[in-house]
Amino acid sequence: MPRYAMIIDYDGGPFAGWQRQSQDQPSVQGAVEAALARLEPGPHTIAAAGRTDAGVHGTGQVAHCDLPRDWDPFRLSEALNFHLKPLPVAIVRAVRVADAFHARFSALERRYTFRLVQRRAPVTHDKGLVWQVLNPLDAEAMRAAAAHLVGHHDFTTFRSSICQAASPVKTLDEIRIETLPYPGGQEIRFHLRARSFLHNQVRSIVGTLERVGAGSWQPEDVKTALEARSRAACGPVCPPQGLYLTGVGYPQDPFAD
Template identity: 45%
Template sequence: MRLALGVSYHGSPYLGWQSQPSGQTLQDQLEKALAQFCEQPVHTLCAGRTDAGVHGLMQVVHLDTLLDREPCSWVRGTNRFLPRDIAVQWAQPVPDTFHARASALARRYVYLLLESPVRPSLEAGRVGWTFRPLDAAAMSAAAQHLLGEHDFTSFRASACQALSPVKTLRRIDISCRGPELARYWRFEFEGNAFLHHMIRNIMGCQVHVGAGLQPSHWMHQVLQARSRDVAAPTFAPDGLYFAGPVYGPEWGLPTCTPAFDWLP
């Protein structure tokens, strides 16, 4: 049987998603818990690998198993062995043709940013931070230059292993809430795929534009330059959340989890 799982996690204590010899990754923790629940080794494949410090609202993985158990048993049984900052949100049998990564039509990310003269405390590790006031109109105008299919080399980490820097950004939504002295900004991204550090590099440029350090059309210049040297520094991973993949309705998988609801 092929099984799909939706997993949420607080990424700060971990070295990213992909398994490493240290065992301090999210994949290692999940597979360790699944092995204890199944009483045999389990290998998983995910929809999208996340970096160290990045959080997950709905990472989706699939695994193949001979065990026949109810979905609720997979959720409760696996969570029993997971650390408190990782939780399986749902489990669902899927056809053998389903693939967590290859079946995804798009991927979604959210970046939470605190605009405040004072650094975050209760939200430390869960939001990015800037002390400079931000201009919503300027950032929205800058974001328009990134929509569509482009070569995103200027926003690509040197260690990126993607075969091509050409990706398609379908949506960038920007909103904020709260008083002027402590505003929470929410940036939502949806694209067919993302390069290593792509969103964090875009966020660095967005904050530069929002703070008035660069005009909105500078984003277009950065994009066309196809060089990391012309872009802003990579922004912190703290406020970045993988909101999960987008699948076709034929798979019947959940599109969100309760973990979505607490975000500003």
């Protein structure tokens, strides 16, 4: 059967996460599979590059599916978007790919961005899309702290106690901290890149770096926490609404023109 890869954009707020849940728990995967069933009868299963948690968003999630019918990719994306209404899920692009392509196992890297807004006034337009803190943060201190986390490490401190990964050892290729103007304050974006991430790793890292920016931790304390290899040494885990899966890298980009 023809295989198709899709870039999927979604607001994670209304969902219990990417992965299909029980019928009373809406999921992004379940929404796309239901839309596929409207096009072609029968059960459908799609595989994604990353299983985002409840409340986490996607702007560059990649998934693939096999369909009996040979669809024009543009018509497939248009038809799916019609059947996804009014849910906040959109197929940005669909392409035909080789049978060997797998959205998860073919991936070489995942890219996440976390959006943090610092201002005193309540956030309005970005409500549910950012993590808001009230007091100023020292971005340079956070950058110094983040440098201790880049590279090949045991990230036991920064993974959930229910993480199912076989090993806590990961290579974090990049943490880039960007500051942007924001009405009445500033926005800080944390860009992280790695082949794969542990459960809650990004939110644990950002929550800990925020403590450094607030002055409660020193940059060197993050190195100490990492070396402790203990979940108890981690800072607070930040809320999910600021987290976005923004892209997935493959040996050959299936979406390249």
